[in-house]
Amino acid sequence: MQSQPDIRPSAAARELYEELREFLPWACVTLLPSGAVEEVNSAAARLLGCARAEIVGTRLQDSIAGEHLAVYLDALAQSRLAGTADGDIAVLTRSGRKRPMKLHVRWFEGDGRPRHRVSLVDVSQAHKAHAALQTAADQMRDLYENAPCGYHSLDARGTVIQMNDTELRWLGYRREEVVGRIRLAEILAGASADRFERAFRRLKERGQVRDVELEIRRKNGSVFPALLSATAVRDAEGQFLESRASLFDVTRRRMAEAEARGYAQQLKAIARRAGEIQENERRRLAQELHDRVGQNLTALTLNLNIVKGQVDAAESAGIVARLDDSLKLLDSTVESIRGVMSELRPAVLDDYGLAAAVHWYAEEFGRRSGIATTVAEREAIPRLAPLVEGVLFRIAQEALTNVVKHAGASKVQITLGMQGAMLRLSIADDGRGFDEARLRPPTRHGGWGLMIMRERAESAAGHLRVESGPRIGTCIVVEVPTR
Numbered sequence: 001m002q003s004q005p006d007i008r009p010s011a012a013a014r015e016l017y018e019e020l021r022e023f024l025p026w027a028c029v030t031l032l033p034s035g036a037v038e039e040v041n042s043a044a045a046r047l048l049g050c051a052r053a054e055i056v057g058t059r060l061q062d063s064i065a066g067e068h069l070a071v072y073l074d075a076l077a078q079s080r081l082a083g084t085a086d087g088d089i090a091v092l093t094r095s096g097r098k099r100p101m102k103l104h105v106r107w108f109e110g111d112g113r114p115r116h117r118v119s120l121v122d123v124s125q126a127h128k129a130h131a132a133l134q135t136a137a138d139q140m141r142d143l144y145e146n147a148p149c150g151y152h153s154l155d156a157r158g159t160v161i162q163m164n165d166t167e168l169r170w171l172g173y174r175r176e177e178v179v180g181r182i183r184l185a186e187i188l189a190g191a192s193a194d195r196f197e198r199a200f201r202r203l204k205e206r207g208q209v210r211d212v213e214l215e216i217r218r219k220n221g222s223v224f225p226a227l228l229s230a231t232a233v234r235d236a237e238g239q240f241l242e243s244r245a246s247l248f249d250v251t252r253r254r255m256a257e258a259e260a261r262g263y264a265q266q267l268k269a270i271a272r273r274a275g276e277i278q279e280n281e282r283r284r285l286a287q288e289l290h291d292r293v294g295q296n297l298t299a300l301t302l303n304l305n306i307v308k309g310q311v312d313a314a315e316s317a318g319i320v321a322r323l324d325d326s327l328k329l330l331d332s333t334v335e336s337i338r339g340v341m342s343e344l345r346p347a348v349l350d351d352y353g354l355a356a357a358v359h360w361y362a363e364e365f366g367r368r369s370g371i372a373t374t375v376a377e378r379e380a381i382p383r384l385a386p387l388v389e390g391v392l393f394r395i396a397q398e399a400l401t402n403v404v405k406h407a408g409a410s411k412v413q414i415t416l417g418m419q420g421a422m423l424r425l426s427i428a429d430d431g432r433g434f435d436e437a438r439l440r441p442p443t444r445h446g447g448w449g450l451m452i453m454r455e456r457a458e459s460a461a462g463h464l465r466v467e468s469g470p471r472i473g474t475c476i477v478v479e480v481p482t483r
Helices: 011-023 042-048 066-082 124-146 165-171 192-206 251-310 317-344 347-352 354-369 386-407 449-459
Strands: 027-031 037-040 084-092 098-110 113-122 150-154 160-163 208-217 223-234 240-249 372-377 411-419 422-429 463-468 474-481
Touching: 027 042, 042 113, 066 084, 066 098, 098 124, 124 165, 150 165, 192 208, 192 223, 192 240, 223 251, 251 317, 251 386, 251 449, 347 354, 347 386, 354 372, 354 386, 354 411, 386 411, 386 422, 386 449, 386 474, 449 463, 449 474
Parallel strands: 372 411
Antiparallel strands: 027 037, 027 113, 084 098, 098 113, 150 160, 150 240, 208 223, 223 240, 411 422, 422 474, 463 474
């Protein structure tokens, strides 16, 4: 009779197995058919919180959480039939803490003795990570559904495939009424549908659109303004799959803008009225100075000349000298008052119109400042409404004042001409110029010149623009309608 080969592991193989078992990071337990522990590795001892000697001979099932005991026993039974079995259980440590485990059982026969080999992999960290991911997902879902703006996704046809609760509340629809049933263009009012279709085509081509203004119709028929921004989602081949869009209800902003425009119009009307009152008051003061003070000073000059003629120069040299000094002082005072009258409202403006007034003021400005100032008329300038002529004259005054203060110019060219039904006034200098984009906003200490000139031009239904640059001078152009 032929003898059977000895298949028992050698001592070297046994030693290698022991080393590998100790090296494993998970718990490895060998059970006898009775369920008693025969061997454990270091990881199992650390898991259970006991020394190896305390574990050997005990039943592993005593360390299984009660609600998972049936799973454990079923796995042992199943492994006897199929060779292996798996399951998810929780192990109780000596401190009473539950630790979730991945269970793997293998039934084997070694040395002619059947045994269970049980592996327990701690999945506590995986469970924590899963719980954290679930929490993050819940938070993201809450943020998505209850964000202060609307979110939705559209398929390639523009049909809604997803929409958050916020946008559904704005529209007044239930989710099942919208998702998969409505194209976004169908709930847009007026020209918004065409505007959206063009933007949707751009989105598919370029991958992004920003701040598309839309008018959206609610389920009840009312309309609200919104701003749409979207990005495209594509597949690996670059084909458009869907859009991800955000929607902002700008009703309050529109109302605030309308209110601000109303206030701005009121302020402009007040400013225009204040300008009219100011010009009328300037005209009245200039007239008062001319009619009262000017006439009285002229009469006083005549009287002093008469007195001077009646005084014997030889006998009253001191009196004659005093009279001559008084006459000079009167002439200087009359000249000063004429200057004040001209600044308030030059008579030439009312008598002869804008062109004559600009010629006169340019001559005076050149004489006072030493800056060569010339005026060119491209064609005959018609008379305009007194208010409009006053506005243009004041703009010319302010521009020339700025030349003296800031430009460092040696010459100024003033041009008057017609551009269709518009009168154009330009004041150009050869000074240092400036970068208008870098100008600071006006403050209490100054910087209001350009703003005031623009306001004056707008009060006459015109507009003002500035053409300037470093070292190329400045040109201010004003255009106003002549009727």
